[in-house]
Amino acid sequence: MAAPKASLHLVAPVWNGGTRGIGGLSRVVAPEGNQKKGRSLLQFLADRFYDVEALRDHLLRKRVSKVHQKNRFQGREWIRPNQRGHFSLDFLKLQAVPVEAVDASGCAINYQGLDSLLALKELQSLWLQRCPHVDDWCLSRLHPLASSLQELSLAGCPRVSERGLACLHHLWNLRRLDISDLPAVSSPGLTRILVEEMLPSCEVLGADWAQGLKLGPEEQPRDTAGPIPA
Amino acid sequence: MLRRTLLLGLCRGPLGRGLGTHRGGSILGKVEGRGGYRGSWMAPSSSSVTFRTQDPAHDVKTVGRLGGGDRDGKMSEIKKKIQSILPGGDWNPLYDTSHLPPESSDVVIVGGGVLGLSVAYWLKKLEKPRGAIRVLVVERDHTYSRASTVLSVGGIRQQFSVPENVQLSLFSIDFLRNINEYLAVADDPPLDIQFNPSGYLLLASEKGAAIMENNVKVQRQEGAKVCLMSPEQLRNKFPWINTEGVALASYGMEHEGWFDPWCLLQGLRRKVQSMGVLFCHGEVTRFMSSSNLMKTASGEEVNLKRIHEVHVKIDQSLEYQPVECAIVINAAGAWSGQVAELAGIGKGPPGTLQGTKLPVELRKRYVYLWHCPQGPGLETPFVIDPSGTYFRREGLGHNYLGGCSPTEEEEPDPGNLEVDHDFFQDRVWPPLAQRVPAFETLKVRSAWAGYYDYNTFDQNGVVGPHPLVINMYFATGFSGHGLQQAPAVGRAVAEMVLEGHFQTINLSSFLFSRFYSGEKVQEHNII
Numbered sequence: 001m002a003a004p005k006a007s008l009h010l011v012a013p014v015w016n017g018g019t020r021g022i023g024g025l026s027r028v029v030a031p032e033g034n035q036k037k038g039r040s041l042l043q044f045l046a047d048r049f050y051d052v053e054a055l056r057d058h059l060l061r062k063r064v065s066k067v068h069q070k071n072r073f074q075g076r077e078w079i080r081p082n083q084r085g086h087f088s089l090d091f092l093k094l095q096a097v098p099v100e101a102v103d104a105s106g107c108a109i110n111y112q113g114l115d116s117l118l119a120l121k122e123l124q125s126l127w128l129q130r131c132p133h134v135d136d137w138c139l140s141r142l143h144p145l146a147s148s149l150q151e152l153s154l155a156g157c158p159r160v161s162e163r164g165l166a167c168l169h170h171l172w173n174l175r176r177l178d179i180s181d182l183p184a185v186s187s188p189g190l191t192r193i194l195v196e197e198m199l200p201s202c203e204v205l206g207a208d209w210a211q212g213l214k215l216g217p218e219e220q221p222r223d224t225a226g227p228i229p230a
Numbered sequence: 231m232l233r234r235t236l237l238l239g240l241c242r243g244p245l246g247r248g249l250g251t252h253r254g255g256s257i258l259g260k261v262e263g264r265g266g267y268r269g270s271w272m273a274p275s276s277s278s279v280t281f282r283t284q285d286p287a288h289d290v291k292t293v294g295r296l297g298g299g300d301r302d303g304k305m306s307e308i309k310k311k312i313q314s315i316l317p318g319g320d321w322n323p324l325y326d327t328s329h330l331p332p333e334s335s336d337v338v339i340v341g342g343g344v345l346g347l348s349v350a351y352w353l354k355k356l357e358k359p360r361g362a363i364r365v366l367v368v369e370r371d372h373t374y375s376r377a378s379t380v381l382s383v384g385g386i387r388q389q390f391s392v393p394e395n396v397q398l399s400l401f402s403i404d405f406l407r408n409i410n411e412y413l414a415v416a417d418d419p420p421l422d423i424q425f426n427p428s429g430y431l432l433l434a435s436e437k438g439a440a441i442m443e444n445n446v447k448v449q450r451q452e453g454a455k456v457c458l459m460s461p462e463q464l465r466n467k468f469p470w471i472n473t474e475g476v477a478l479a480s481y482g483m484e485h486e487g488w489f490d491p492w493c494l495l496q497g498l499r500r501k502v503q504s505m506g507v508l509f510c511h512g513e514v515t516r517f518m519s520s521s522n523l524m525k526t527a528s529g530e531e532v533n534l535k536r537i538h539e540v541h542v543k544i545d546q547s548l549e550y551q552p553v554e555c556a557i558v559i560n561a562a563g564a565w566s567g568q569v570a571e572l573a574g575i576g577k578g579p580p581g582t583l584q585g586t587k588l589p590v591e592l593r594k595r596y597v598y599l600w601h602c603p604q605g606p607g608l609e610t611p612f613v614i615d616p617s618g619t620y621f622r623r624e625g626l627g628h629n630y631l632g633g634c635s636p637t638e639e640e641e642p643d644p645g646n647l648e649v650d651h652d653f654f655q656d657r658v659w660p661p662l663a664q665r666v667p668a669f670e671t672l673k674v675r676s677a678w679a680g681y682y683d684y685n686t687f688d689q690n691g692v693v694g695p696h697p698l699v700i701n702m703y704f705a706t707g708f709s710g711h712g713l714q715q716a717p718a719v720g721r722a723v724a725e726m727v728l729e730g731h732f733q734t735i736n737l738s739s740f741l742f743s744r745f746y747s748g749e750k751v752q753e754h755n756i757i
Contacts, residue, residue, distance in 0.1 A: 046416065048317075050506050054360060056416045111407065137407050140427035143483050162608070162626060163426040163487075169609035170483070190626055194608040 101125035105153075111138050118144050125149075129178075130156040136164030143170035153178040155205075160184060162191045169198045178205040331510035331542050334554035335366035337727070338540045339561055340514050340569050342369025344379040344491065344713055345705045346561035347498040348720025351413075354505040356724050361506065366553065368542055370513040376647060378563050379495055379713055381680030383597055383631055385488040385612050385622065386714035387430040388454035389480060391445045391754040392690065395711070396452040397735045398718040403485045405717035406494070413501040421497040425489040428623070429482040431468075431611040432755065433665075438616060439478040441754060446480050455484040470606045470666055471613075481611065488612060488622060491713050515550060516541035517558070517573045519699070533584070535699045537573060557727055559703045564592040564644075564681035566706035573699050583698060586746045590692070590707040592644040593684035597633045598654050602672040605630060619661040620757050629675065634658045635710075635757060647679040682710045688750040693719060694726055694741040703727060704742060709756060 045052040099120045109117075110133040117123070123145055128134050134157045142149070149171050154160050161184040168177070177199065185191050188207030196204045337353060339346045350365050357363045374380045386406070388399045405412060410420045434442040442458075449456050458480055461473040503509070518539035524532050537558050543550040562569045570576065570588035578584025605628050612622040621632030634657050636642065642650060654674060663670045685692065685707035692707040705723045708715060718735060725733045732738065739751050 043417070050361060053416070053504060057414070060414065060416050061411075136425060136427055140484050140487075163424065163428075166608045167427045167429070187626060194626060198608045 098122040103127045105129040125151040127153045135159035139164035140167045151176040156181045174202045330551045336363045337365045337557045338555040339367045339559045341562035342367045343377045344716040348716045350502045350507045352720045352724035365507045387486045398715040401718040413497045415504045423489040423493045427487045429486045429611040431613045433476045434478045435616040436477045512542040512544045515543045561705045564683040566590045589687045593682040594642045594644040598677040600672045600674045604668045617661040649677045688752045690753045693737045
């Protein structure tokens with residue numbers, strides 16, 4: 001936790017002396033160092049002066065990446081970009097055609113970006129594999145697709161946890177759900193069982209429920225050479 | 231002058247640490263381990279045993295120490311001494327005041343819970359220019375053992391009957407979603423408030439169905455995503471509910487759920503400390519104020535008071551520090567009524583504005599945690615029964631948290647935080663078991679009690695300045711929904727302090743003057 005620091009202005013009153021009174025220096029507290037060796041000069045200064053900390057804050061914000069909406073809308077056949085990454089202009093003729101499936105795998109789509117997807121009233125299949133910004137908040141937005149969505153894939157999304165999976169029960173038409181390989185879920189086996197109970201008519205692909213279970217003492221492999229296991 | 235001070239520290243440093251008593255004018259050095267003593271007039275309780283020599287001019291090499299005294303140890307002591315003298319250090323030539331608050335502070339916030347810290351955060355965020363305002367937060371319990379924030383069940387909903395409450399909750403959930411943009415501190419890990427977006431399910435009987443429909447209309451107008459369900463739809467969606475006696479249900483689809491209040495509190499604390507807010511571990515015992523007799527436009531005389539000093543008593547000590555202040559913010563939660571009395575609010579003939587007290591009281595509420603293996607599944611929202619009983623899931627292991635607000639007659643004594651388990655047997659379990667038949671077999675695992683800062687007037691918050699004590703602002707009285715509105719209320723109070731009026735959400739109906747004029751802003755959906 002950052003300790004209270006002196007601001008650049010406070011250096012001056014120390015030398016003004018007398019009239020500040022006895023308590024004049026009392027607001028300045030010794031910094032508790034986090035004694036990392038080899039810290040950069042900027043970090044060192046930021047620990048001591050509020051103005052430098054504000055500068056670091058500003059630089060941090062500028063470095064936060066802007067998320068692009070890189071959705072590719074598909075029609076009856078998959079519409080993919082050509083080798084140079086461009087979509088053909090025939091795509092524009094298909095504006096009246098309802099979109100059935102969206103493959104946004106690996107796409108940097110986030111909470112605001114889902115606005116575009118939620119407008120698709122006949123979406124049947126949504127693939128959000130390995131999307132780095134899809135989290136529990138995004139999952140809570142999917143309920144408008146409940147009447148049409150039949151297939152959802154969240155495999156490999158690093159920010160989805162079991163709390164977000166709880167709000168998938170709005171999607172009563174869901175037939176196939178892929179929740180494998182979610183690193184933020186605390187107990188994948190148990191979560192899969194609970195999701196299966198929550199969505200009875202849905203086929204859930206997830207972690208094996210036996211994963212993470214420890215073998216009991218009777219089932220330990222007997223090693224004839226070694227000592228008897230405890 | 232810097233060099234002279236450095237030399238002073240260097241020479242006196244090693245001597246000053248070992249010798250605790252007053253010697254020939256040098257009264258340097260801290261007395262470690264004692265809270266209330268200024269300086270070293272008494273025998274020291276320093277960590278190392280030292281032998282005194284006859285001649286104090288001897289340097290430290292002739293003073294023996296048990297179990298130490300090598301050169302590296304001395305060098306690090308000298309380094310520490312220099313560090314404490316440089317700006318940022320707490321070296322004081324006369325006595326140690328590092329535990330005291332500053333002598334003056336522009337804003338003093340009484341209470342370091344989520345509301346107080348939220349006001350501090352927004353004051354520092356909205357101030358122009360940056361660093362203009364000095365803010366001091368006074369909190370008497372740094373473990374937060376009795377604070378309402380951390381004992382809260384942590385829910386957030388937009389299903390209120392008053393439109394301002396809906397707006398406050400909508401902004402707060404937006405704040406929570408983007409918490410790592412608002413409360414980011416360089417080099418610190420991002421916050422995870424563990425938000426469960428499962429929504430709230432409010433059930434209404436025949437009597438309350440019309441009011442519920444009205445409320446949902448208001449909520450939808452403000453932008454909340456709430457849907458109404460009939461008993462049959464309810465049975466389809468949640469087969470574990472017994473819909474007997476339920477005429478209508480309102481279900482929040484988005485932006486509702488529960489989260490970890492401790493994480494929000496620590497995140498706010500960390501961020502406001504990095505923004506330069508000062509903290510003091512102490513209790514406000516007195517306000518020194520001055521009054522002015524003024525005439526209003528219509529000619530009647532009014533006694534306007536202004537607090538110009540706050541006496542902060544240090545914890546477990548008789549020592550206090552008078553802090554000169556320009557503005558005082560009362561965010562003391564359940565104890566706000568006592569703080570307001572200190573400022574003289576309510577001392578006057580009853581029925582007048584001077585005689586109107588702040589109607590915020592301590593009310594004790596119980597929360598029980600039980601385990602029920604056949605209970606509702608992962609989709610369980612935060613369910614609120616028409617009888618006032620509520621419950622929600624906790625974690626993956628079929629554990630549930632819940633409770634019930636007692637009626638006025640059976641209010642428990644708020645003197646302590648002891649839990650009454652009979653209350654669960656008599657008042658909480660029967661309606662639960664009736665509503666969810668699976669809860670007939672459950673086992674209570676644990677329970678705790680916390681305080682509501684209960685507004686006895688209309689169960690809604692008090693925000694804004696007092697009409698007579700013109701520099702005391704309130705941010706309290708939310709009667710159980712303070713945590714979920716804290717970010718938005720903090721911003722509103724900061725706007726009031728900095729600009730003089732509400733800018734984003736208009737909370738003029740939540741001002742103190744409604745207690746005198748009698749205009750209730752009654753919130754019906756209080757649990």
